[in-house]
Amino acid sequence: MSKTFKPSDVATHKTVETGMYIIIDNGVYDVTGFIDEHPGGAKILKRVLGKDASKSFWKFHNDGVLAKYTERLKVGTVQEEAKL
Template sequence: MSKTFTKAEVATHKDEKEGMYIIVDDGVYDITSFLDDHPGGAKILKRFAGKDATKSFWKYHSKSVLEKYGGKLRIGTVAETAKL
């Protein structure tokens, strides 16, 4: 079952201890376990932890990236619509 998060709840997940979450479109993704696997490095993911990364995500990624990794990392949806 998918959980619903507020943006404020996602914002509390910005370090490895609390888990690192990002928002892309209306999805909430736990990227904690993906840090070392990210081709662009962990640093950029850490910069967006706890935030809406939609605009930057789509600037550098195609739909196929979200299809490939999203299913494993998606933990829920954001309660209010993510703004670009």
């Protein structure tokens, strides 16, 4: 879980072959094995694969949901890219 990703790295993870990753706050989560279990359906997660899903996530979930799945799904954190 200690891997650090750039947002551009996460953006390449949108398929089963590469892993299906999303960003929530500064965490990177691999939802590949969870996508079909998602109570809201796979379609919702597929829309945010490889992207920052924080806004959408917090709209429908609370801290307890994130805590419940963090150990199972979190694969790393996001490294902030330098802004010029």
